[in-house]
Amino acid sequence: MPAESNSGKLRALLIGLGGRSRGHAEALSSSPSFEFAAGCDVDPERAARYERDFGVPVYRDAGEALEREAPDVAVVCTREKPRYTLARLAVDRGARAVVLEKPMCASIAEARSLVEYCRERNVLLTVMHQMRFSDEFVAAKEAIAAGGMLVPGRSVPEPAPAGPLRPPRHTPEEGRARTAPRPARGRRRSDA
Secondary structure, eight states: OOOOOSSSSEEEEEEOOSTTHHHHHHHHHHOSSEEEEEEEOSOHHHHHHHHHHHOOOEESOHHHHHHHHOOSEEEEOSOHHHHHHHHHHHHHTTOSEEEEOSSSSSSHHHHHHHHHHHHHTTOEEEEOOGGGGSHHHHHHHHHHHTTOBOOTTOOSOBOOOSSOOOOOSSOHHHHHHHTSOOOOTTOOGGGO
16 A cells, blocks of 8 residues: 655655765655655665665565655666666556656666657656756856856856967877877888
8 A cells, every 4th residue: 555645745766776866865865755665676785774764665676665655756866777677667556746757767868768758748857957056057057158167166157367378288189190000019110
């Protein structure tokens, strides 16, 4: 029997509990809009860690987790290859929204298919871009908009250098010649 939320919050299931998922788990746990209902991962050490750190049940099978927890939102933080299948499974099991890490799928064909699949079923599909709002990315955007540049290791924009950019030191033909395969050891080019 699916679990139900009495809090009025959206129930979220986090599928894939690797390194990237911790930020999602912390955000879900602290959000006034979400209930971090459960996690899912095939790795028993990760499962135990999330049960201990976040106090949520963790399943080894996504189908079982979706069936028992009936989440409103499925957050898929696995590697890209299983994301397509897991996202479709979440949609088929009743999730009203699916959040994917990037890249959203292993191929453009899968991504297009998933977008259409969700559109046909009126399911919200989104790809996580949380880094867009970190200080470094905001500073980069502002610097680019102001015509400046960023210096590695600094988050304060520097003015762009005056004058034209320095031309490349080598022509494309010279660059290709420099990257041509080298002859086998002990042989000279003239021996080939």
